[in-house]
Amino acid sequence: MLGNIIILALREIRRNVLRSFLTILGIIIGVAAVITMVTVGGSATAQIQQQIASMGSNLRMVMPGKRMGPGMEAGNVLFKEEDAVAIARDVNSIAAVAPVSTRSLQAIFGNQNWTTQVTGSDNVFIVITNRAVKTGRQFTDSELRSGAAVCILGETVKKKLFGGQEAVGEKIRLQKLSCEVIGILEPKGQNTMGMDQDDVVIIPLKTLQRRVTGNQDVGVLYVSVSKNASTEKVQQELSVLMRERRHLSPSDDDNFNVMDMKEIAKMLTSTTRLLTALLSAVAAVSLLVGGIGIMNIMLVSVTERTREIGTRLAIGALEREVLLQFLIEAVVLSSLGGLLGIVLAMATSVLLTAVLNVPFIFNGPIIIIAFLFSAAVGVIFGYMPAKKAARLNPIDALRYE
Amino acid sequence: MNTSSSYQPLIRSEGAIIELSGVSKVYGQGLAAMQALSGVDLSIDAGDFVAVMGPSGSGKSTCLNIIGCLDVPTSGAHHFEGVDVGQLSRDQRALLRRHYLGFVFQGFNLLNRTSALENVELPLVYRGMSAAERHDRAQQALAAVGLKGWEKHTPGELSGGQQQRVAIARAIVTDPVVVLADEPTGNLDSARSREIMDILTELNQQHGITIVMITHEHDIAAYAKRTIHFRDGLIERDDHNGEAV
Numbered sequence: 009m010l011g012n013i014i015i016l017a018l019r020e021i022r023r024n025v026l027r028s029f030l031t032i033l034g035i036i037i038g039v040a041a042v043i044t045m046v047t048v049g050g051s052a053t054a055q056i057q058q059q060i061a062s063m064g065s066n067l068r069m070v071m072p073g074k075r076m077g078p079g080m081e082a083g084n085v086l087f088k089e090e091d092a093v094a095i096a097r098d099v100n101s102i103a104a105v106a107p108v109s110t111r112s113l114q115a116i117f118g119n120q121n122w123t124t125q126v127t128g129s130d131n132v133f134i135v136i137t138n139r140a141v142k143t144g145r146q147f148t149d150s151e152l153r154s155g156a157a158v159c160i161l162g163e164t165v166k167k168k169l170f171g172g173q174e175a176v177g178e179k180i181r182l183q184k185l186s187c188e189v190i191g192i193l194e195p196k197g198q199n200t201m202g203m204d205q206d207d208v209v210i211i212p213l214k215t216l217q218r219r220v221t222g223n224q225d226v227g228v229l230y231v232s233v234s235k236n237a238s239t240e241k242v243q244q245e246l247s248v249l250m251r252e253r254r255h256l257s258p259s260d261d262d263n264f265n266v267m268d269m270k271e272i273a274k275m276l277t278s279t280t281r282l283l284t285a286l287l288s289a290v291a292a293v294s295l296l297v298g299g300i301g302i303m304n305i306m307l308v309s310v311t312e313r314t315r316e317i318g319t320r321l322a323i324g325a326l327e328r329e330v331l332l333q334f335l336i337e338a339v340v341l342s343s344l345g346g347l348l349g350i351v352l353a354m355a356t357s358v359l360l361t362a363v364l365n366v367p368f369i370f371n372g373p374i375i376i377i378a379f380l381f382s383a384a385v386g387v388i389f390g391y392m393p394a395k396k397a398a399r400l401n402p403i404d405a406l407r408y409e
Numbered sequence: 410m411n412t413s414s415s416y417q418p419l420i421r422s423e424g425a426i427i428e429l430s431g432v433s434k435v436y437g438q439g440l441a442a443m444q445a446l447s448g449v450d451l452s453i454d455a456g457d458f459v460a461v462m463g464p465s466g467s468g469k470s471t472c473l474n475i476i477g478c479l480d481v482p483t484s485g486a487h488h489f490e491g492v493d494v495g496q497l498s499r500d501q502r503a504l505l506r507r508h509y510l511g512f513v514f515q516g517f518n519l520l521n522r523t524s525a526l527e528n529v530e531l532p533l534v535y536r537g538m539s540a541a542e543r544h545d546r547a548q549q550a551l552a553a554v555g556l557k558g559w560e561k562h563t564p565g566e567l568s569g570g571q572q573q574r575v576a577i578a579r580a581i582v583t584d585p586v587v588v589l590a591d592e593p594t595g596n597l598d599s600a601r602s603r604e605i606m607d608i609l610t611e612l613n614q615q616h617g618i619t620i621v622m623i624t625h626e627h628d629i630a631a632y633a634k635r636t637i638h639f640r641d642g643l644i645e646r647d648d649h650n651g652e653a654v
Contacts, residue, residue, distance in 0.1 A: 012534045023522040319518040322479060323532045323579075324507020326500050402479050406514065 013329060017336040021344075024309075031305040032345030034298025035385065039349025039378045040356060041291030046374045047357040049284025051366045053277055059198070060273040066103075066237070067136060069267040070095075070229040070250065085263060086225040089213065091253060095229065099245045101237030106133035107226040109216055115165060115209055116181040122168035126182055126209045128216025129230075134160070134193070136232040144176040144191030147212055155214030157187035162208035163195040185219045187211060198365075231266075239268070295378075298345065299385035306338055306393035317397050318405025331398035338390020339383055346382030350375055426586065426619055427453040427476055432485035433642075434471050445471040447642040448485065453621065455586070458613045460630035461623045463639030469623055470591065472639065476621055477510060477589045478502045490586070507535055511580030511618075515592035517572045519564040519579075525551060526560040529578045536583065550582035551575070554608055570601030577608055581618065588612065590622040594629055606632045 021028045072084040092107040108129045115122050127133070131146045141160060151158050159180065166175050175189045196205040217224055233242050243266060250264050310317070320330060353375075361368040434446040446468045453459055453476075463469045474480040475487055478494050479502075487494045489509070494502060506512075511532075519528045529547040538546075551560055554574040564572050573593060580588050590609065594602035610632055612618045622633065630636045631650065638646040 012537060016534060019523065019527065023520075315516075315518060316520055319512075319514075319520075320531070320535075321503065322477070322506065322512045323535060324503050324505075324510075325535050326503050328500075329535065403474050406479075406518070 010332075013332050014336055014340075016333050017340055020333075020337050021340060027305065028341060028344075031302055032298075032341050032348070034301040035295065035342050035345025035382050036298075036349040036352060038291060038295030038298040039346050039382050040352035041294055042288055043350060043353035043371075043374055043378050044356045044360065045284060045287040045291050047353065047369070047371045048360050048364065048366070049280060049287070050371050051357075051361050051369045052364070053280050053284070054369050055366045056273055056277045056280060060270060060277075066233040066235065067269045068231040068233060068242075068246075069269065070231060070246065070264055071267060072227070072264050074261060074263065074265065085254060086227060087229055087264075088224055089226055091226065091250070092229050094253060095231060095246065095249060098249050099242065101234045101242050103232040103234045104132045104136050105232070106130060106136055106230040107213055107228075108133055108230055109213060109221065109225065109227040111216065111220055113182050113209075113220070115169060117169040117178065120169045122165055124162075124165050124207050124209055126211060126216065126220070128211055128213040128220075130213060133230060134210065136230055139196060140194040141191040142194045144189070146191060152212045152214065155212055155218050157185060157215060157219070158190045158211065159187045160191040160193060160210045161189055162193050162210075163206040164204055165207060165209055166192050182209065182211070183220060185215070187215070243268075295381065295385060299342070299389040302338055302342055302386065303389035303393060306334065306390055307396070310334065310393045310397045313397075314400065314405045314408040317400050318402050318408065321400065321402035322406060327398045330400075331394045334394030334397045335387065335390050338394065339386035342386030342390070343379070343383045346379045349382065350379060353378075424454065425452040426455040426490055427451070427621075428486075428488040429472075429475070429482075430486050430488075432472075432475060432482040432487060434468075434475065434480070435483045444642055446475075446482070449642070449644055451637070451644065453619065455619055456613070456617050458610070458620045458632070458634045459622065460633035460636045461621065461639065462625070462627075462630055462636060463645070467639035468642040469639040473589055473591060473621065473623055476587075477512065478505050507532065508583070509586040511583060511585035511588040513573070513576050513580050513588060513590040513593045515595040517564070517569075517576045517596070519572055519575055521564050524561050524563055525556060525567065525575045525578075528564070528575055529582050531579060532583045546582055547578070550578040553581065554578045555604075568601075569597050570604055573597060573601070573605050574608065577605070577612075581612060581616075585618065587619040587621065590620065592623050592625065594624065594626070602626075602629060 070087070072086050087107065089107050092105040096102055096105040106129050108127060110125050110127045112123060113126045115124055115126075130152050134141065134146065144160070146160070147156075147158065150156070159182070161169075161175060161180075169175070169180060170178070175192060178189050179186050180189060181187075193206065193208070193210075198204060213226070231246070233239070246266055247262065251260075251262065254263060256263065317330060358368055429449050429451040432446055432449045432451075433444070436443045436445055449468070449472060451472070461469045461473060471480065475482055475494075478487075478489065478497075481487070481495045481502075489505065492505070494505070497505065520531070526544070526547050529550050530543045533543040533546060548557075548560060551557060554577050556571060556574055556578065559567065559571065564575070567575065573596075577588075577593075588609075593609070594605050597605065606629060609620055609622070613620050620633075622629075624630050634650055636646075636648045636650060637644055638648075
């Protein structure tokens with residue numbers, strides 16, 4: 009009997025294809041919006057987490073300038089290489105420290121040129137930023153000490169200057185400095201802020217200081233904290249040491265700040281999650297509105313089909329059969345909306361993730377949840393019109409004009 | 410729904426199939442109360458063909474609704490094959506209609522944008538019949554009213570006479586004991602009316618189906634074996650026409 013009632017409901021939907029489609033448009037959009045939001049949000053979150061993993065574990069950056077200030081302001085006292093040595097020596101639970109200075113320079117090879125970040129540092133920098141040399145070698149101690157004209161290229165720079173050619177052993181020019189390529193880094197992709205981490209040339213710090221900047225300054229100190237170390241304790245010790253070394257009186261504000269990359273990434277993740285949740289909530293409201301749309305049309309349909317319902321009742325349809333028929337109509341409609349919404353969501357998600365340059369991650373549970381929700385919407389909003397239809401008095405219904 | 414499986418045709422006794430005794434029907438309450446029927450006694454035998462006539466408001470429609478188990482008397486008793494219909498619940502009356510009664514309406518009341526075949530199948534769907542059997546019986550019923558080959562057409566593609574024939578097919582597809590017709594020719598011209606009446610007469614004579622039909626026209630009533638005239642909620646005259654025309 010249930011099968012037959014489903015047949016009746018399906019026939020009814022088929023009788024009104026255009027109206028049925030318009031009725032479920034709200035559900036389609038609602039379901040598609042929810043699934044798209046959650047899928048794209050999930051993909052973005054997953055990417056950030058991937059990037060956290062790709063970032064050196066427990067990496068801190070000590071930068072000159074006030075905390076949360078606009079960065080390298082004029083008059084900021086920069087660091088010296090000795091600061092790095094002091095941190096490594098005096099602060100507990102420090103795994104490694106790398107002094108880093110960067111300059112934006114044009115790299116030239118043959119008739120190719122490319123403006124990139126030239127980073128002056130050492131092998132420790134490569135390790136604590138989770139990089140590795142793919143081909144060639146790292147710096148030797150004597151190269152680091154003497155400030156030799158050697159460099160290690162990131163994947164992007166290598167491609168821009170050399171294309172598919174072999175780069176190790178060739179000489180490139182950085183401004184007036186001619187230096188030999190001794191290694192190529194493993195590609196790393198974008199970082200959390202969307203910057204290309206492979207667009208980099210690493211040279212010994214001394215080489216940068218002597219041959220490019222002409223001073224002894226160090227821009228940033230990369231500090232790698234040991235695993236299982238207390239974050240707050242390290243932070244405090246670092247702060248005390250740096251204040252001391254920079255001769256700050258207790259009334260002075262810090263003229264440096266310690267950036268915890270992991271914290272920033274975590275913050276970004278939670279922000280993304282919050283945004284996803286908010287947008288999904290808005291989308292869920294549209295599902296609700298879609299449900300009200302179904303109720304609306306079902307009520308109109310019941311009124312319009314009063315005579316038909318009267319005929320069915322006269323022929324011998326039971327109250328519960330009429331109720332069930334209208335309820336099934338509503339559920340089939342809303343489920344159909346759910347299915348179409350899922351298809352639309354998949355298309356939109358694939359497109360959006362491609363545009364936003366994040367990996368598409370299929371989210372099965374949300375699809376099932378959205379589908380069940382759309383079916384539930386049909387039951388909830390279809391019940392009232394169905395009850396109204398079932399309660400009709402056949403005599404009045406037959407006479408209805 | 411469980412009754413559909415235990416369905417058995419009633420044995421058609423020679424005696425009265427429909428019995429109204431002292432049936433009154435009052436609509437509304439208090440000052441607004443309207444007496445539609447005031448103590449009607451009527452007995453219809455199995456195999457009879459009854460035309461019900463009377464001016465509007467005379468109670469003939471109310472009487473047909475009660476005979477059709479769509480309504481129950483305010484007082485008095487309605488027995489269908491010995492069953493006191495007034496004691497039945499709404500669902501039990503629906504099941505009675507489903508298994509023993511067929512309805513033909515003035516306005517045809519077909520589902521639009523639905524093929525003739527599916528319209529005729531409708532009562533069988535409520536009986537829970539399998540698709541194949543439903544199909545077969547609906548086709549037979551359509552053939553019986555001369556609409557073989559029109560199965561796929563929707564009401565919009567059929568003339569008024571054809572639509573009413575589909576409606577008759579829908580009424581007889583369940584093999585009912587009684588067919589109730591409320592002005593079946595009211596919306597049709599005289600040629601179409603004759604076709605419909607021929608079909609009803611044949612159903613009555615060949616298949617022994619009891620027919621109760623409301624009509625305003627005397628030449629339509631002349632097809633029946635018996636004509637009942639209503640006036641002011643009472644039976645005014647009860648004529649036996651002898652043999653049908």
